[in-house]
Amino acid sequence: MGVRGRANGVVSPDESGGEPALELRGVAKRFGDVTAVEDVDLAVSPGSVHALLGENGAGKTTLMRLAYGLIRADAGEIRLFGRQAREHSVQQAVRAGVGMVHQHLSLVPSLTAAENLVLGAHGIYRPRSAEALLRATSESSGLRVPHDALARDLSVVEQQRLEILKALARGARLLILDEPTAVLAPPDIDELLRWIRDFVAQGGSVVLVTHKLREALAIADQVTVLRRGRVTFAGTANESSEEELSRAIFPDKLDNTVSAPSVAPGASVVQADRINVADARGAQRIRGASFQLHRGEIIGLAAIEGSGHRELLAALSALRPTWSGKLLLPPRIALIPADRAREALIPEFTLAENVALHQVGRRRGLLDWDALATRTAALLQRFAIVAPSPSVPARTLSGGNQQRLVVARELEHEVDLIVADNPTRGLDVRATAFVQEQLRSAAARGAAVVFHSSDLDELLSIATRVLVVFHGEVRETGLDRDQVGRAMLGASEAA
Amino acid sequence: MTLELALVADLSQVLEAFWRGSLGTSSAFFSGTLVRAIPLAILGVGISIAFRAGVFNIGGEGQLLLGATAGTVVGLHSAGLGPAGLVLALLASVAAGALWAAIAAALRARFGVLEVISTIMLNFVAVNLVSYLVRGPLQEPTRVYPQTDPIPMAARLPRLWPETRLHAGLIIAIAIAAAAWWFLARTAAGFRVRAVGASPTASMVTGRVNVSRVTFAALVASGGLAGLAGGIEVSGVTYALYENLSPGYGFSAIAVAILARLHPLAVLGSALLFATLETGALGMQRDAGVPSVVAAALEAVVILVVVGLSGGVGDTSWRGWRGRAPRVQATA
Numbered sequence: 001m002g003v004r005g006r007a008n009g010v011v012s013p014d015e016s017g018g019e020p021a022l023e024l025r026g027v028a029k030r031f032g033d034v035t036a037v038e039d040v041d042l043a044v045s046p047g048s049v050h051a052l053l054g055e056n057g058a059g060k061t062t063l064m065r066l067a068y069g070l071i072r073a074d075a076g077e078i079r080l081f082g083r084q085a086r087e088h089s090v091q092q093a094v095r096a097g098v099g100m101v102h103q104h105l106s107l108v109p110s111l112t113a114a115e116n117l118v119l120g121a122h123g124i125y126r127p128r129s130a131e132a133l134l135r136a137t138s139e140s141s142g143l144r145v146p147h148d149a150l151a152r153d154l155s156v157v158e159q160q161r162l163e164i165l166k167a168l169a170r171g172a173r174l175l176i177l178d179e180p181t182a183v184l185a186p187p188d189i190d191e192l193l194r195w196i197r198d199f200v201a202q203g204g205s206v207v208l209v210t211h212k213l214r215e216a217l218a219i220a221d222q223v224t225v226l227r228r229g230r231v232t233f234a235g236t237a238n239e240s241s242e243e244e245l246s247r248a249i250f251p252d253k254l255d256n257t258v259s260a261p262s263v264a265p266g267a268s269v270v271q272a273d274r275i276n277v278a279d280a281r282g283a284q285r286i287r288g289a290s291f292q293l294h295r296g297e298i299i300g301l302a303a304i305e306g307s308g309h310r311e312l313l314a315a316l317s318a319l320r321p322t323w324s325g326k327l328l329l330p331p332r333i334a335l336i337p338a339d340r341a342r343e344a345l346i347p348e349f350t351l352a353e354n355v356a357l358h359q360v361g362r363r364r365g366l367l368d369w370d371a372l373a374t375r376t377a378a379l380l381q382r383f384a385i386v387a388p389s390p391s392v393p394a395r396t397l398s399g400g401n402q403q404r405l406v407v408a409r410e411l412e413h414e415v416d417l418i419v420a421d422n423p424t425r426g427l428d429v430r431a432t433a434f435v436q437e438q439l440r441s442a443a444a445r446g447a448a449v450v451f452h453s454s455d456l457d458e459l460l461s462i463a464t465r466v467l468v469v470f471h472g473e474v475r476e477t478g479l480d481r482d483q484v485g486r487a488m489l490g491a492s493e494a495a
Numbered sequence: 496m497t498l499e500l501a502l503v504a505d506l507s508q509v510l511e512a513f514w515r516g517s518l519g520t521s522s523a524f525f526s527g528t529l530v531r532a533i534p535l536a537i538l539g540v541g542i543s544i545a546f547r548a549g550v551f552n553i554g555g556e557g558q559l560l561l562g563a564t565a566g567t568v569v570g571l572h573s574a575g576l577g578p579a580g581l582v583l584a585l586l587a588s589v590a591a592g593a594l595w596a597a598i599a600a601a602l603r604a605r606f607g608v609l610e611v612i613s614t615i616m617l618n619f620v621a622v623n624l625v626s627y628l629v630r631g632p633l634q635e636p637t638r639v640y641p642q643t644d645p646i647p648m649a650a651r652l653p654r655l656w657p658e659t660r661l662h663a664g665l666i667i668a669i670a671i672a673a674a675a676w677w678f679l680a681r682t683a684a685g686f687r688v689r690a691v692g693a694s695p696t697a698s699m700v701t702g703r704v705n706v707s708r709v710t711f712a713a714l715v716a717s718g719g720l721a722g723l724a725g726g727i728e729v730s731g732v733t734y735a736l737y738e739n740l741s742p743g744y745g746f747s748a749i750a751v752a753i754l755a756r757l758h759p760l761a762v763l764g765s766a767l768l769f770a771t772l773e774t775g776a777l778g779m780q781r782d783a784g785v786p787s788v789v790a791a792a793l794e795a796v797v798i799l800v801v802v803g804l805s806g807g808v809g810d811t812s813w814r815g816w817r818g819r820a821p822r823v824q825a826t827a
Contacts, residue, residue: 319700335700343700346693357690357697361704363683 099167516778592722
């Protein structure tokens with residue numbers, strides 16, 4: 001079977017000694033021109049839970065990938081259980097007793113749980129001993145997984161358990177869990193958190209990467225907050241308050257006043273009455289949401305990843321049916337999806353074809369390509385899109401110009417509702433300003449705009465109204481960034 | 496030395512046999528190569544449509560055999576109907592091919608069965624079904640030959656050229672290629688087919704296209720054309736149903752479609768090239784004793800070279816062959 005280490009997850013406290021399980025000193029990592037992580041110090045004491053908090057793109061995952069040896073640091077020192085990791089690699093990290101469970105689970109769907117457990121080990125595969133190892137690890141750790149089931153038939157909870165068991169079977173004493181609760185339902189989250197406490201009580205150590213503030217405070221001993229690759233807070237959980245952490249997570253904005261134009265809201269265009277929305281797998285993601293959206297409003301949908309806002313946006317753009325409740329949508333809806341290259345455009349198709357793609361499911365008869373080319377050329381001019389002609393493939397355009405094309409196509413005619421998901425992601429300053437301007441002027445012309453941005457500052461700078469989605473629940477907050485930030489993290493209302 | 500000379504002598508002899516077998520004589524060209532290109536072209540167009548939609552119809556052979564069967568049955572019973580019998584027979588062949596493909600399409604839509612698997616399996620079913628029919632219910636009355644009675648004259652496609660075997664199926668093939676081009680390039684439904692093949696996600700999100708309906712329809716249409724190819728083969732060439740009616744047209748047509756880069760008009764040229772290779776190879780075998788496997792290998796080399804040079808099958812772009820390219824308006 002060839003899996004090194006003990007077949008159980010129990011570690012006696014004295015074995016881990018006094019040295020930190022993981023220690024980072026001055027660690028830095030750049031990707032091209034982008035600094036992902038800069039001068040980070042972090043120490044995980046044995047027998048403790050260390051929460052690593054931060055917004056999307058704050059550098060949490062990068063930092064943990066550095067610790068696990070998946071990528072090499074540009075500068076700084078990494079020590080695992082007191083020993084410096086030179087020429088750091090995953091093999092070395094595993095040998096030192098580190099296991100990582102990635103946000104996107106990486107099991108082989110067509111293999112059984114036991115086969116997945118020993119996958120990557122050396123030597124000869126013996127089904128009996130793999131199953132014995134699974135049973136032993138499962139028993140000693142208390143994580144139950146049906147051992148002969150195929151990985152694809154396991155529930156998400158079981159898949160995650162299996163990932164943890166994989167790490168434990170290789171003798172992991174330090175577990176790095178990257179957003180483990182993002183995919184779980186609330187009761188499963190509680191169970192996982194309880195298990196984590198048990199694991200550290202027996203001498204193990206855990207780094208919990210999360211952007212959920214409450215969760216971190218509830219379970220962690222130590223908390224480190226990253227913002228744009230740097231540590232903005234480090235301390236013990238007992239002595240940290242929600243406000244303090246939320247301020248560390250979201251950058252302070254000097255100008256906290258709202259700059260968005262206050263257009264008097266017009267008639268209601270969207271009416272949601274206790275709607276429930278499920279995701280593609282059928283899991284309920286939005287619960288009993290009621291709200292109205294009016295003409296002239298720019299509604300920022302603030303949420304951290306996995307809160308259910310994507311499903312809400314899909315429902316608002318009539319892509320996903322509501323389970324129950326009543327959702328009234330206007331006839332003319334423009335959609336700016338999050339994934340430009342996969343959802344909004346066909347990169348190999350020409351610009352004119354990408355214009356023709358818009359709602360082509362509702363068209364009949366012939367397509368007049370001459371007229372489409374003329375229309376596309378007019379759009380290029382009207383929206384200042386830099387492109388040689390309507391007959392070049394969309395992939396030849398820069399990201400900014402591709403997004404301009406998407407916006408141009410969607411806003412070519414007047415609409416009642418604009419649904420946009422991260423409409424400025426990856427755009428430079430000018431293209432960002434362009435997109436924001438288009439949304440504003442469309443609202444001024446009478447459309448309701450509802451959009452999500454993972455950048456809270458951007459969201460607050462254009463929104464005239466904010467709805468926060470947390471854990472499937474939609475609630476209206478003011479435009480105050482602290483209040484919004486706390487609501488996004490599921491913190492209590494009290495300020 | 497002698498060996499080399501012998502090879503040189505052989506080579507010229509082989510090439511001559513290839514030439515005479517395929518293009519060199521008018522009878523070889525009109526009665527052999529062109530006649531063989533007809534089913535390849537019709538099948539190739541159908542396969543191109545399916546591939547364009549991202550559906551890999553490998554079942555052209557089976558769909559063709561079903562079409563041939565239905566065409567034969569209707570043809571045999573059409574005595575006294577005149578030309579209407581021919582039309583009915585061809586329509587029946589379309590329906591049968593479409594139905595055969597619809598099995599695979601339904602399996603895909605309902606149970607997520609890969610059409611690559613199901614269409615291949617349905618090929619075997621079709622081959623054995625024909626074997627059974629021509630030895631059983633459909634066998635000619637004397638019960639000597641494993642084939643049906645010949646269909647009546649009225650159910651046969653007219654010859655285009657009295658001295659040759661070239662039949663009116665050629666005109667149908669050209670018309671179908673042109674119609675398929677027009678459909679894909681000009682109609683909203685054809686654009687949906689291309690869009691779904693290029694990006695199902697963008698088609699659904701931005702295009703609001705019912706993706707599974709489009710893939711279903713594309714596979715069924717592809718099967719219908721394959722069935723028609725079978726019906727035309729019966730009413731234009733064989734006049735009866737028997738085993739080995741198709742020398743693997745359904746498989747060669749995949750290569751035809753790929754070589755044409757899924758372009759319906761290019762399929763015509765590509766079908767002619769493959770027909771030439773095949774009839775030429777038969778000539779080489781007949782007149783120069785070259786094993787037919789060599790010719791098959793030659794075909795494969797042609798496909799590999801062309802597919803390699805053209806950068807693969809995955810390119811779904813439509814640039815440059817929309818007739819007129821969209822013009823840029825003066826934007827100064």
